[in-house]
């Protein structure tokens with residue numbers, strides 16, 4: 001099936017608002033080395049929806065998120081993010097934020113600098129000190145990310161995703177390494193993103209938690225995405 005038959009292709013110049021879908025994937029395949037990781041992923045996600053992405057270890061969740069963030073190019077198939085072709089790296093990166101499982105921070109920048117830098121990259125201004133307070137990191141503002149604990153790095157990455165509030169926000173294992181308060185914060189901040197109309201994809205092994213902010217659940221199995229039944 002060809003997406004181009006049903007959609008007017010967007011370029012970086014055309015506004016994404018023409019597409020009611022945040023994600024449209026058609027028969028996406030991805031090979032890494034000798035392994036075929038994605039085997040015909042087809043998925044439609046309306047703008048503003050919250051999706052929980054489930055699957056066993058090694059199922060390909062992180063890989064799929066990287067494809068959606070334009071960090072990996074599909075071997076074949078078609079994909080659009082807010083109407084932009086997935087292969088249009090620049091447009092996709094302008095609209096998509098990926099919070100990776102390891103937080104993806106600059107280790108030699110402080111907490112404040114990491115947030116300032118991310119905002120500057122998107123031409124945004126925001127209350128960085130307030131965001132650090134919100135995630136309980138006010139005292140770590142001046143510490144380099146490399147000297148933060150895994151849970152503190154996660155909180156910093158969460159503050160960044162929340163400040164950026166990109167129209168499509170992809171979150172890989174947001175609950176890992178967090179204490180109870182941290183997990184509640186994830187739910188609170190990701191919930192606020194949803195309220196602001198952000199499309200959210202959460203890869204997680206905790207469906208009960210993730211579905212509180214991303215109610216529709218899909219499962220990656222054998223390289224394909226299947227709709228998960230039941231609440």
Ligand SMILES: Nc1ncnc2c1ncn2[C@@H]1O[C@H](COP(=O)(O)OP(=O)(O)OP(=O)(O)O)[C@@H](O)[C@H]1O
Pocket residue numbers: 032033035037055056057058059060061062063064
């Ligand atoms: N750079 C790479 N080169 C080759 N294979 C890779 C590469 N990165 C990941 N893989 C393989 O892709 C498959 C999917 O990995 P991925 O990290 O996407 O799984 P996951 O569903 O996120 O797993 P987990 O729940 O353990 O985080 C695994 O078999 C992994 O070995």
